[in-house]
Amino acid sequence: MPSNATFETPDVRYFEQWSRTYERSWMQRFLFNRVHLAALDLAASLPAPASVLDVGCGTGRLLRAAAARWPDARLIGVDPAQGMVDIAVALTPGATIHRALAQSLPLPDASVDLVFSTMSFHHWRDHVGGVREIARVLRPGGHFILVDFAPPRGMAWLAGHEGAPRASARQRVFTAAGLRVERQRRVVYPFLLATIAAAQA
Numbered sequence: 001m002p003s004n005a006t007f008e009t010p011d012v013r014y015f016e017q018w019s020r021t022y023e024r025s026w027m028q029r030f031l032f033n034r035v036h037l038a039a040l041d042l043a044a045s046l047p048a049p050a051s052v053l054d055v056g057c058g059t060g061r062l063l064r065a066a067a068a069r070w071p072d073a074r075l076i077g078v079d080p081a082q083g084m085v086d087i088a089v090a091l092t093p094g095a096t097i098h099r100a101l102a103q104s105l106p107l108p109d110a111s112v113d114l115v116f117s118t119m120s121f122h123h124w125r126d127h128v129g130g131v132r133e134i135a136r137v138l139r140p141g142g143h144f145i146l147v148d149f150a151p152p153r154g155m156a157w158l159a160g161h162e163g164a165p166r167a168s169a170r171q172r173v174f175t176a177a178g179l180r181v182e183r184q185r186r187v188v189y190p191f192l193l194a195t196i197a198a199a200q201a
């Protein structure tokens with residue numbers, strides 16, 4: 001069991017604070033809900049998953065939307081902010097929620113069919129380490145759908161997230177982690193990029 005110190009980064013502290021009001025934020029309507037719908041729509045072309053993992057699940061909203069789409073799927077969420085985890089547990093009955101970082105997923109090898117991560121990647125300190133963990137827990141042929149900031153050149157000021165890897169850098173991270181990028185496309189807003197990648201079959 002990791003100690004609290006493991007999770008003590010400024011980003012995680014920020015989300016601890018925000019967790020109390022996160023569900024009521026205006027950003028749900030204008031950003032997060034739209035991103036979740038886009039991620040689920042991208043998954044519609046894939047085989048129906050028996051298990052779904054959301055990495056950086058926040059309060060569990062995407063998992064609840066996934067439950068509506070795949071009522072029989074096993075749902076798992078991980079998030080390092082305890083406040084987010086507590087709310088996700090309370091609002092998402094039937095899901096298993098862990099307090100964990102992407103870089104250290106508490107799940108067995110080859111145990112998940114479909115992994116999502118939305119609006120979380122730019123907060124990870126170790127992008128390759130996180131995606132490598134996702135590659136480890138994916139079943140052969142399983143998919144990872146990531147949606148996050150990746151501002152085109154000249155638009156970083158709009159997104160305000162200079163640290164988010166751009167499209168080509170993101171592709172290199174996935175390849176280094178052992179995933180095969182199937183496609184990347186802009187979703188919802190011009191500064192958001194979706195990547196769909198597969199684990200080696």
Ligand SMILES: C[S@@+](CC[C@H](N)C(=O)[O-])C[C@H]1O[C@@H](n2cnc3c(N)ncnc32)[C@H](O)[C@@H]1O
Nearest residue numbers: 015032056057058081101102118119120123124
């Ligand atoms: C903007 S919120 C997005 C939450 C949710 N995915 C959504 O779309 O509403 C970012 C989340 O990423 C989590 N996070 C930050 N660093 C992380 C890491 N290294 N691994 C996994 N999650 C992380 C935060 O605790 C926070 O809940």
